[in-house]
Amino acid sequence: MSQTLEQITTGVIEGNIQGIRQLIQKALEEGLKAEEILQNGLIVGMNEVGKRFKVAQMFIPEVLRAAKTMHAGQELLHPLVTDARAVRVGTIVIGTVQGDMHDIGKNLVGMMCEGAGFEVIDLGFDLSPETFTEAIKVHQPDIVGMSALLTTTMRSMGHTLKAITEAGLREKVKVMVGGAPVDAEFAARIGADGYGHNAVVGAELARKLVEAA
């Protein structure tokens, strides 16, 4: 394997946001294809990060930095690939529902999804159902992610899903939900497509949802 590709893999693992662009440039100059750089460099690195996180050899700040590094690399490769989906797995619109201001969990899920190759549009928190439906119209995402941390705002998830259906957008998107008081049963009850109990599972779920589509 090319030494530069190995350096790119290490760059992702080490979260070298500054260095990754140069490395990719170097790889392109060496004649490597964008697809190769992505598959055998960036993604190899990110997979390793995922493995190390699971066995507590890496921690959240390191994982997030790796995800940002991966994302910076993807941005550079995006115009160069023939099949755009190889670089950008899909688009996710994510936010915390109306009445709820807890956003750290949602931020983590968003960043993890970025690391998994998604384009993520973070709408913020305390979002009305209309904000979600408008964002779907504007960004045409594959997935909508909703977060709620309060039993009292979980109902806003139901309201938002209803608004999405009423706006005729339900068929266009997959919906995933999460947040500490949410569970799989609740997700099924309101008609969401999936539930993730943490950010890592959330990113895995997002991949499954686009692959199934």
Next chain:
Amino acid sequence: MRTNYRVNAGVRFEVFSRDQLEELFNGVLHVMDKIGLDVHHEEARNILADAGAHVEDKRVRIPTHLVKRALATAPRSFTIYARDGNPAHDIQIGPGRAHFGPGPTPPNFIDVETLERRPYVRDDARIVATVVDALPNIDFCESLGTISDVPTDLAAAYEFATMFPRTTKPIVAWSFGWDDSNDIHQIAITEAGGQEAFERRPNYIHYCEPLSPLVSTFEAVDKVIFAARHAVPVIFTTCALAGGTAPVTPAGIIIQTTAESFMGLVLSQIIRPGLPFFTGGVLSVMDMSAMILSYGAPELSLMMAGVTELAHYCGLPLWQTGGCTDSKCLDEQASLEGSLSVFFSALSGGDLCHDVGYTESGMTGSILQTVMMDDAIGYSRRITRGIEVTPDTLAVDVIRDVGPDGHYLYHDHTMQHFKTEFWYPNLCDRHNYEEWAAEGKQTMRARVIDRTREILATHNPSPVRPETAEAITAIMAAAENRVKNKP
């Protein structure tokens, strides 16, 4: 005659030196004056601007002289009164006094009969208040849950209405906004004998939470304004995650959260100078592997001790945290994390230590944990009371009197002191093996469960006045109508 002789009335413990406290305080003033905080409440921004704050869009910068004026008017010592006039249940806030109580609003509760985790229901508020009323080392009451079987918007009002008649220990109330704050206040002032009587003898405290980093949300600010206008002692406390919503370093998170609390302080003191105010809050770490806010981390206790010292340095009482755990059940982890944090909290002398009974990172309330911690608090309090040094306690004469080969078993000196010098646990077992075996080899866990059930079967809290009972029914009926007619 003695000169320059110092007495330690309790065990001393310090995190910071005065110089370090000065640096932290300056950090807080810098954040307030130079960085500022976003205040999502127009009326509050106007009040602050009129008092001399710099307001630019939502950003509010508080000049140092305004902070210092607020610190000068907010009291360090005051009393929160038991609703029935029982002085044993009054809470006297002041230097060297640590008080303990449960915490607010987890979604789940450990059922006292089945011992399973399930959603919190209204009857659990009765259970918690009754047990709190009976426990000797628990001083104030919170519900340990969010009631799930009443109209959502009335969860806080029903909670107060259910707990108030079941305990005479002061309640720390929370609410969603102005309307339910008012429901709660009406109940409390009816019992006190009207607003004026309440102002002389406040019988509950109100709790509000701003958002980290550096945001005073509409709801939190609105509730502070309500409390200030109605003379309700108020807590304005953040819940920050080091490395998530606040700096990863303890000194940094202490500065940020204190600045966040001080926005509430300044606002409350402008509206009602002298209003009892508690600065906050819950300072802990985001576990970078499990992705939770840890309620069992040593950093929680350490950072809470640090923020307590800063509050006391500024002349304010503090809303402490302890007796909590990340464990999912009543086990050794729950006992270890809960007891150590209770002890640390007692040492720091933080004024109201809450969350005694929080489990699973604040997701599940457990009154069993509170009952177990009651013993840990008693234990801690015996230590923090310290060692008295007087000619009598030095006991040199007694040692001479008994001499070699003697014994102290029923000596006058022993008789005089053994009941107050020694602390006796309610739950920890000290019997010898044979006695313990004869009693069925009971574990701590089993004794905790038995004691909780026994309190519930036997304890009768002193009732509210008949007019208060009637007022509660009327206020809750009106509240039901209000939410029914809400669009």
